[in-house]
Structures are given as structure tokens and as C-alpha cells.
Amino acid sequence: MSNDLASAQEPPKKKRKQQKSQLRVVFDTNALYVTSTSLGSASDLVRQEIADLIAESKYPDLDILWHLPEVVRHERQYQMQSEALKLRSAVNRIERLLGHNLALTDQILLDHVETKINEKEKTLELHELKLDHNRVDWIALIHSASYRLPPFSPGEREKGFRDAIVAESFLQLVGDSPKSPKLCRVVLLTSDELLSKAVNERIPSLPNVSVLASMEELKGLINTLVSDVDEEFIARLKPKAEKLFFTSSDEKDSLYYKEDVRGRITEQFKTELAARPEVTAFRKNGQWWIGRPNFARKEGRRTFWISRIEIDVEAGNVTAEPESAARGLLDAVEGMTTPSVSYVPLYNQLSSQGVISGSYHHSSPTSPASVVNSLWAGGTTLIPLMNRVVTQKGKDVYEVLWSTELTLAKELKKGHIEEIKHIDINWQSIS
Numbered sequence: 001m002s003n004d005l006a007s008a009q010e011p012p013k014k015k016r017k018q019q020k021s022q023l024r025v026v027f028d029t030n031a032l033y034v035t036s037t038s039l040g041s042a043s044d045l046v047r048q049e050i051a052d053l054i055a056e057s058k059y060p061d062l063d064i065l066w067h068l069p070e071v072v073r074h075e076r077q078y079q080m081q082s083e084a085l086k087l088r089s090a091v092n093r094i095e096r097l098l099g100h101n102l103a104l105t106d107q108i109l110l111d112h113v114e115t116k117i118n119e120k121e122k123t124l125e126l127h128e129l130k131l132d133h134n135r136v137d138w139i140a141l142i143h144s145a146s147y148r149l150p151p152f153s154p155g156e157r158e159k160g161f162r163d164a165i166v167a168e169s170f171l172q173l174v175g176d177s178p179k180s181p182k183l184c185r186v187v188l189l190t191s192d193e194l195l196s197k198a199v200n201e202r203i204p205s206l207p208n209v210s211v212l213a214s215m216e217e218l219k220g221l222i223n224t225l226v227s228d229v230d231e232e233f234i235a236r237l238k239p240k241a242e243k244l245f246f247t248s249s250d251e252k253d254s255l256y257y258k259e260d261v262r263g264r265i266t267e268q269f270k271t272e273l274a275a276r277p278e279v280t281a282f283r284k285n286g287q288w289w290i291g292r293p294n295f296a297r298k299e300g301r302r303t304f305w306i307s308r309i310e311i312d313v314e315a316g317n318v319t320a321e322p323e324s325a326a327r328g329l330l331d332a333v334e335g336m337t338t339p340s341v342s343y344v345p346l347y348n349q350l351s352s353q354g355v356i357s358g359s360y361h362h363s364s365p366t367s368p369a370s371v372v373n374s375l376w377a378g379g380t381t382l383i384p385l386m387n388r389v390v391t392q393k394g395k396d397v398y399e400v401l402w403s404t405e406l407t408l409a410k411e412l413k414k415g416h417i418e419e420i421k422h423i424d425i426n427w428q429s430i431s
Contacts, residue, residue, distance in 0.1 A: 021183055026067040026170050028190035029075045045076060045120040049215055049424045054124050059226045069129045069169040071162050077117055084109045131169045150198040163195045171202060174209055181208040189218055216308045220294025227298055234295045240412045241293040241305050244404060255415040265398055265420060272422045276315045277392055286312035302403045309398045316390040394427040
């Protein structure tokens with residue numbers, strides 16, 4: 001009786017709180033930011049897309065820790081400081097104009113950059129990943145550098161030391177992390193193929209470790225982890241989703257063509273498609289690239305997917321060559337001396353090339369001089385040949401959110417475009 005009474009008086013045991021799973025994300029420099037000549041990008045630690053993802057990725061069942069290897073932080077700091085020092089000449093001109101020393105020394109500029117990075121790391125809750133030098137196999141690293149093994153680039157000059165340090169930092173984090181995928185996953189985000197190869201060669205049997213090449217892959221993984229579906233299920237659906245949205249330009253019955261996604265982007269984002277860096281005079285949009293769809297979420301029988309579209313873009317300045325324009329016109333005219341030849345095709349050709357403008361109605365002048373006189377009499381003027389010089393290239397990025405019905409046979413049908421968003425445009429100067 002006493003034992004029964006004691007048992008009855010014992011407080012009920014508290015249920016053990018279920019441990020939240022963790023995702024640890026490590027950024028490489030090339031995933032962090034593409035350096036541009038524009039001041040805006042030079043003043044930011046990370047791309048806006050990354051900052052938005054960090055701010056939005058708050059989930060009740062998943063903790064996401066964002067890591068920045070120490071060498072990556074210093075590489076980005078070097079890039080930002082280099083851009084800051086480029087402003088020194090402008091400051092000097094202002095001081096001469098005002099006749100006043102603004103006391104803005106190079107060291108002050110460098111200190112401000114460092115302070116800004118520290119503040120941004122704190123705001124974004126970025127954990128700086130420090131390398132334990134005692135845990136690095138320096139002999140193996142030196143061997144890889146000597147024989148240009150990944151992540152070192154082949155060639156006469158050794159390139160890849162910073163990438164090797166990123167790899168070592170990431171692998172040390174892997175070694176310090178739980179090994180169960182249910183408890184923890186560790187991801188390296190990098191678009192560097194040699195770095196990816198070097199890391200993958202050292203994690204072949206670790207199911208909780210991944211190397212991802214793009215932001216859309218990272219978003220797809222996060223969406224999968226926070227949904228009530230497993231990764232194998234999504235992996236089986238991905239090829240079907242890709243076939244439904246877009247496979248090639250020959251398959252016109254895909255959702256991309258049925259709902260005229262390109263036309264909708266062109267119409268909806270006219271301003272974004274025309275935006276260019278301030279220091280440039282023109283922009284040219286090139287090839288459109290359609291990425292494989294990534295899982296977004298599941299609501300009942302509908303699955304939602306995100307397809308990323310990247311547009312190759314160029315920007316630059318224009319230089320004029322008036323002498324070559326005039327010489328080209330006169331040479332062309334003087335080479336046509338047959339009276340019976342009509343000069344209208346010549347004029348049309350030169351006009352379409354931007355060499356001349358105005359009106360010309362004489363179909364059969366009798367001499368080269370009369371051609372020139374007729375052109376000028378009709379109000380024609382010589383226009384300098386414009387030479388376009390591309391100074392920057394980049395990617396204009398959009399995301400298409402679309403949904404499809406999941407049948408009992410695990411097939412996808414009835415695709416529908418839900419939303420199209422402009423994500424970012426990244427410019428990179430051409431040296």
C-alpha cells in the first residue's frame with residue numbers, strides 16, 4: 001500500500017520536448033555576391049535574394065543556421081573596401097572644390113566597411129565559421145595545390161587556395177554536426193565546380209550533407225524539409241514537373257508556352273527588363289534560361305513549384321566614329337558609276353545601318369555626285385557609326401510560381417501559373 005501511495009503522489013513525468021531539426025547553410029563567396037561596379041552592390045554584404053531568404057526562413061519545426069567561413073567574410077570585405085577606395089578621387093575633388101579637408105582618410109573608409117560588415121552579420125544572424133588550423137591536413141592540401149587537384153585550378157599558376165580553405169571550414173562544420181538527417185543537415189552553397197568536386201569527394205557516404213549550386217536548389221530543399229512530404233517523394237515528382245512546365249522549345253504544349261510566360265514577363269516587367277547600371281548607355285537582353293522546377297509546398301492535392309528564369313544581359317557605352325561613316329558612304333557611292341543603276345537600294349541599306357537619315361526619292365541619278373547632292377537636298381544627314389562597347393554582363397532573374405494537381409496515380413496535371421516575381425539582377429564588370 002505504501003508503494004502504491006507513493007506512486008500516486010509522484011508528479012507526472014513531463015513529456016520530452018521534441019528536438020527541432022537543424023539546417024546549417026554555408027555560403028561560398030560566389031554565392032554571396034557578384035561584385036559590380038555599381039555602388040549599391042559594393043555596399044552590401046550579401047545579395048538581396050539571400051537577405052530576403054534569411055528573413056523569411058523562420059519555421060516552427062526547423063532551425064536554419066547561416067554560416068560564413070572566415071575567409072569568405074574577408075574576401076567580401078576586400079571587395080567592398082576596394083570599391084570604397086575608388087571613391088577617394090571623388091573625395092579629393094570635393095575637398096579641392098570646397099577648400100576644406102573632410103578628414104576622410106583611406107583608413108577611415110576601410111574601418112567603416114569593416115563596421116558595416118559586423119553590423120550586417122549581426123542583423124542577418126550570420127555565424128562566422130572560423131577554421132581550426134590544427135585540424136587541417138596541410139600536407140594533403142599542399143599536395144593538391146602542387147598537382148592542381150580540386151579545388152585548385154589546372155594551369156601554370158596555382159589558383160584555388162581560398163576555395164581550399166572554404167572546403168576545410170565546411171568539412172570541419174560537418175565533423176562537428178550530428179550525423180542523422182532527421183536531426184541535422186549541412187549544406188554548402190557554391191557555384192564553383194572544382195570546389196564542389198573537392199567537397200563531394202570527401203563526403204560520399206554522408207546522407208545529411210549536400211553541395212548545392214544555386215539559390216533555387218537551396219529554396220527547394222528548405223521547402224521540402226518544412227513540408228509534410230519526404231525528399232524521395234519530391235525527387236520522383238520533379239521529372240514530371242519539369243516535363244509539365246518546360247522541356248524544350250519544340251514542345252509547345254508545355255505550361256511555359258500555353259500560358260505565354262515569356263510574354264507575361266515581357267509585359268509585366270518592362271521597367272525591370274530595361275534597367276541598366278547608371279554608368280552605361282545601353283542594355284541588351286540575350287538568351288533566356290529556364291531552370292528545372294523546385295518544390296515549393298503542398299496544399300491538399302495541389303503541389304506548388306518554382307521555376308527560375310534567368311536572362312543573359314549586357315550593358316555598356318557607345319562611341320561614335322563619324323569619319324568612318326562618311327568615308328563608308330562616299331566609297332559606296334563612288335563605286336557605283338553605271339547610270340542605269342538605281343541608288344535607292346543603296347540608300348535603303350545605308351539608312352537601315354544607321355549611316356544616313358532623311359528622304360531620298362531619286363531612283364536613277366546619273367553620277368555619284370548627284371547621289372550625294374540628292375541625298376543632302378532631301379534633308380539627309382550623315383549619322384556617325386555607333387560602336388557599342390560592352391562593359392558589364394549579368395543575369396536578370398525571375399521566378400515563376402505554378403501549381404499542378406496530384407492524382408491518385410501520382411501524376412501531375414492541370415498546371416496553372418500562380419505568380420511571377422522579379423528576384424534580382426546581378427551585373428559583373430568586364431575587365
